[in-house]
Amino acid sequence: xxxxxxxxxxxxxxxxxxxxxxxxxxxxxxxxxxxxxxxxxxxxxxxxxxxxxxxxxxxxxxxxxxxxxxxxxxxxxxxxxxxxxxxxxxxxxxxxxxxxxxxxxxxxxxxxxxxxxxxxxxxxxxxxxxxxxxx
Amino acid sequence: xxxxxxxxxxxxxxxxxxxxxxxxxxxxxxxxxxxxxxxxxxxxxxxxxxxxxxxxxxxxxxxxxxxxxxxxxxxxxxxxxxxxxxxxxxxxxxxxxxxxxxxxxxxxxxxxxxxxxxxxxxxxxxxxxxxxxxx
DNA sequence: TTGCGTGCAAACAGTTTGCATGTAT
DNA sequence: ATACATGCAAACTGTTTGCACGCAA
Numbered sequence: 001x002x003x004x005x006x007x008x009x010x011x012x013x014x015x016x017x018x019x020x021x022x023x024x025x026x027x028x029x030x031x032x033x034x035x036x037x038x039x040x041x042x043x044x045x046x047x048x049x050x051x052x053x054x055x056x057x058x059x060x061x062x063x064x065x066x067x068x069x070x071x072x073x074x075x076x077x078x079x080x081x082x083x084x085x086x087x088x089x090x091x092x093x094x095x096x097x098x099x100x101x102x103x104x105x106x107x108x109x110x111x112x113x114x115x116x117x118x119x120x121x122x123x124x125x126x127x128x129x130x131x132x133x134x135x
Numbered sequence: 136x137x138x139x140x141x142x143x144x145x146x147x148x149x150x151x152x153x154x155x156x157x158x159x160x161x162x163x164x165x166x167x168x169x170x171x172x173x174x175x176x177x178x179x180x181x182x183x184x185x186x187x188x189x190x191x192x193x194x195x196x197x198x199x200x201x202x203x204x205x206x207x208x209x210x211x212x213x214x215x216x217x218x219x220x221x222x223x224x225x226x227x228x229x230x231x232x233x234x235x236x237x238x239x240x241x242x243x244x245x246x247x248x249x250x251x252x253x254x255x256x257x258x259x260x261x262x263x264x265x266x267x268x269x270x
Numbered sequence: 271t272t273g274c275g276t277g278c279a280a281a282c283a284g285t286t287t288g289c290a291t292g293t294a295t
Numbered sequence: 296a297t298a299c300a301t302g303c304a305a306a307c308t309g310t311t312t313g314c315a316c317g318c319a320a
Contacts (some may be wrong), residue, residue: 001294012293036278050302055286075283118265124261125259126260127258129248168307271320275318277316280312283310293300
């Protein structure tokens with residue numbers, strides 16, 4: 001049950017937080033902006049302010065419930081953190097976001113960092129792609 | 136000579152553009168924000184507006200003279216494009232930016248994209264790292 | 271001389287914050 | 296009862312734009 005997730009995160013179980021969490025769970029894998037969520041809430045007649053959406057998303061991120069990405073272009077996007085790490089590929093023509101994983105790339109990243117005397121704390125890999133056509 | 140680069144880019148050779156290009160060339164590899172450049176100009180008594188700095192950087196980017204990166208946190212950073220492609224590692228403790236290249240990672244990226252029916256147009260790889268300490 | 275470039279201030283977008291009120295525990 | 300949450304509007308940050316003037320070609 002969702003309210004458990006909230007309590008575990010040390011957050012009071014409030015209407016806005018439940019609704020926002022529900023919306024995030026209903027996305028299965030898609031990414032949304034704060035405003036996307038805000039609009040969805042308006043549509044379902046929930047009277048929740050945009051500021052609250054931002055505050056809740058920030059708390060969820062801090063609690064490890066959601067991931068925030070800063071792809072190109074102003075708006076940040078959010079997705080539920082299902083624990084399965086993945087990177088992103090963005091179709092520059094359609095804006096579609098494809099998730100992928102590559103253990104080999106991960107391994108090489110660690111290797112490169114180590115070569116410079118560092119350990120990786122986090123990383124961001126985004127491929128901007130277009131559909132493959134032979135000319 | 137720098138004015139040649141500007142002309143080649145189809146840009147009139149003006150004082151602001153020359154000064155900004157000179158500053159970028161003087162960085163050797165460091166990254167700067169628009170405001171960094173603006174402040175440097177003020178220090179050298181150049182009366183160039185921040186808006187102009189942004190406009191010039193945008194033009195330089197379009198002309199392929201500079202690269203713009205959106206690392207975490209509001210500000211975009213710029214660097215001269217020396218043609219040598221590289222990725223970035225950011226020391227989260229010091230803020231230091233380290234450049235690196237990994238042909239293997241590049242190859243794997245292409246491979247992953249192809250597997251999904253795409254070709255890469257651009258990509259962004261940033262490792263957020265901390266210095267390696269055994270505990 | 272003429273069209274591109276510039277400075278300035280105002281506009282803008284996304285996000286954050288202060289404050290008075292509301293509510294989960 | 297009390298500390299934490301919320302809605303609203305105002306503030307803020309980084310960046311862009313409109314406009315009258317200025318300058319490279």
